[in-house]
Amino acid sequence: MVDPITFHNALAQSGIDFYTGVPDSMLRPFCACVAEHTKKERHIIAANEGAAIGLAAGSYLASGRPALVYMQNSGLGNAINPLLSLADMSVYGIPMILMIGWRGEPGVKDEPQHVAQGQATTSLLNAIGVEHYQLPNDTAEATTMLNELRKQTIKDNKPVAVLVSKNTFADYHADENDDEPVTLSRERAIELILNQIKPDSSVVSSTGMISRELYELRDHFKQNHDTDFLTVGSMGHCSQIALGIANTIGWNSMVQFEIVYADSGCDGTTAATAAQTLVDAGVVGVVGAACSGASMGANAVLSAAGVPQISYASTSPALSDATAYPDFFRVVPSDALQGQALSAVVKVDMPADGTVGLVHMTNDYGAGLADSFADDLPF
Numbered sequence: 141m142v143d144p145i146t147f148h149n150a151l152a153q154s155g156i157d158f159y160t161g162v163p164d165s166m167l168r169p170f171c172a173c174v175a176e177h178t179k180k181e182r183h184i185i186a187a188n189e190g191a192a193i194g195l196a197a198g199s200y201l202a203s204g205r206p207a208l209v210y211m212q213n214s215g216l217g218n219a220i221n222p223l224l225s226l227a228d229m230s231v232y233g234i235p236m237i238l239m240i241g242w243r244g245e246p247g248v249k250d251e252p253q254h255v256a257q258g259q260a261t262t263s264l265l266n267a268i269g270v271e272h273y274q275l276p277n278d279t280a281e282a283t284t285m286l287n288e289l290r291k292q293t294i295k296d297n298k299p300v301a302v303l304v305s306k307n308t309f310a311d312y313h314a315d316e317n318d319d320e321p322v323t324l325s326r327e328r329a330i331e332l333i334l335n336q337i338k339p340d341s342s343v344v345s346s347t348g349m350i351s352r353e354l355y356e357l358r359d360h361f362k363q364n365h366d367t368d369f370l371t372v373g374s375m376g377h378c379s380q381i382a383l384g385i386a387n388t389i390g391w392n393s394m395v396q397f398e399i400v401y402a403d404s405g406c407d408g409t410t411a412a413t414a415a416q417t418l419v420d421a422g423v424v425g426v427v428g429a430a431c432s433g434a435s436m437g438a439n440a441v442l443s444a445a446g447v448p449q450i451s452y453a454s455t456s457p458a459l460s461d462a463t464a465y466p467d468f469f470r471v472v473p474s475d476a477l478q479g480q481a482l483s484a485v486v487k488v489d490m491p492a493d494g495t496v497g498l499v500h501m502t503n504d505y506g507a508g509l510a511d512s513f514a515d516d517l518p519f
Contacts, residue, residue: 141310142275142282144173150283151208154290156237158199160184160192161210166241166304169312171210176314181485188376189215193222196236206235206293213240213261213303214254214375223299224268233297237289238270242303250306253347253373265301272301277308327353334361342367342389344382347375404429408437415441423447432456433504436465443467456508475505479512486517 147170159178163171163185174183186192189211196207211219219238227234244250244258265272273289276282285302293300330353337343339361345351351370358365369385371378389395400421402414411434418426419441426442426449429435435454442449443466451459451470459465460474486496496517500510 141277141279142308143279143310144169144312145177146279147283147286147309148173148177151286154287155205156208156286156290157205158182158196158203158207159210160186160195160199160207161239162186162189162192162212162215164210164212164215164241164243166212166243166306167210167239167309169309170239170304172314173312174210179488180481181488189218190222193219193227193236197222197226197232197234200234200236206237206290208237208239210239211241212375213242213244214257214373216240216261216264218376220264220268223270227299228269229296229298234299235293235297236299237286237293238299238301239275240272240301240303242274242305245303245305248306251372261303270299270301272303275302275304275308277305282308326350327357330354331357334358334363339363340367342369342382342385344369344378344385345371346378347371347373404431404434404438406431406434408433411435411437412441414438418442419445419447425450427452429454431503431505432459432508435459435468436504439465439468454505456504457512458504458508475509475512477512479509479514480516482509482513483516 157178159174159182161171184192184195186195189209192209192211196209199205199207209219224231226232227236240261242258242261244254244256244261246259248258250258262272271292273285276285289300289302326349330350334343334354334357343354345354345368351372354368355365355370358368369381371381374381400418400423402418404411404414406429411429411431415426415438424447426438426447428449428451429438430451430453432454433456435449435451436456436459439449446467448467448469451468451472453472454470455472455475455478457474457476459468459470460476462468490496498510498514500506
C-alpha cells in the first residue's frame with residue numbers, strides 16, 4: 141500500500157505545492173495527510189470539482205507549476221466543462237494532475253450508486269481526451285508514476301489523470317485539532333430537527349453519514365422510514381430532489397410554493413422597506429440579503445414579524461450576535477474567519493519591517509473584514 145506521508149513528500153520535492161479538490165472516502169488517507177502537512181493557503185477544499193479545476197488553473201497561471209486536483213469519479217461530470225473549455229490544450233493548455241478515487245471500479249464490489257459511474261469512468265476520460273493511469277499500490281512505484289505524470293502534463297500542456305483503486309493508500313490518522321471545538325454534532329443536529337417536525341414529515345437526506353444517522357435516529361424514536369428519501373448518490377443535488385418533492389406534494393394538496401422578490405439595494409434603509417413588503421406579502425422565510433448592512437436593516441423588520449432570514453453572502457462579524465439579530469442565519473463564514481485567512485496569506489510574504497497597507501470600503505462588510513484582518517496581524 142502507498143504510504144501517504146512518503147507520497148506527499150515526494151510530490152512536494154517534485155514541485156507540486158498546491159492542492160485542491162473535493163474530499164473522497166477512497167482518498168481519505170491522502171487528503172488527511174495533505175491537510176496536515178500543507179500550508180493552509182496552499183490547500184483549498186473546493187465547493188465542487190469544477191471550482192477545483194478553476195483554482196488549479198489559476199495557481200498554474202500565477203506560478204507556472206501544475207497543481208494536484210483530487211476528487212471522486214462521481215464528481216468528474218462537474219469537472220468536464222472547465223476541463224474542456226479552460227484547461228484543454230486547444231484553449232489555454234493548463235497542466236494539472238487529477239487524482240480520482242475510482243468508486244465502482246469494474247470487478248470490485250461497491251455500493252449500487254457507484255457501479256454505473258465506475259464502469260463509465262475511463263470512457264469519460266477517453267472522450268474528453270484526458271490520458272489516465274492507475275496508481276500502483278506500492279509507494280515507490282506510485283511516487284515514480286506521479287513524477288513522470290508531472291513531467292508529462294507540463295510537456296503536453298494538458299491535464300492528466302491517475303485513478304486510485306480501493307485500499308491503495310495505507311491508513312493515516314491526522315492529529316486532533318482542539319483549536320476548533322465542535323459545539324453541535326451532526327447527529328445531534330439531525331435529532332433536533334426530527335424533534336421539531338411531525339413524525340410523518342418527508343425528509344430528504346444527503347449522501348453519506350447524514351442518511352445513515354437519519355435512518356438510525358428514526359429507529360431510535362420508533363418512527364417509520366416511509367416518508368424519507370435517503371440520497372445515496374447524486375452528490376450536491378439533494379436540495380433539488382427535496383424541492384421537487386415539496387412542489388409536487390404542494391400541488392396535489394392545492395398548495396402553491398411561490399417565490400416573492402424584493403430589492404434590498406445593498407442598503408440598510410432600503411432593505412428594511414423591502415423586508416416590510418415581504419412581510420405584507422405573507423412570506424414564511426427570506427433568503428438574503430447579500431450585503432451585510434442590508435441584512436442588518438432587513439432583520440429588524442423580519443425578526444419582529446417572526447420571519448427567519450438566511451443570507452448567502454452577509455459576512456459581517458456583528459451578525460453572529462443572535463441577540464442583536466434574532467432569527468438570522470447564514471451559509472457563509474464570518475469575516476472573523478475570512479480576515480484570519482487573509483492575514484495568514486500576508487504573513488507568508490510580510491516585509492521585514494512589518495509594514496502592511498490596508499485599503500477597504502467603509503460599509504459594514506468592508507469595515508468588519510478590515511478589523512478582522514488587522515486584529516490577526518502581529519502588530
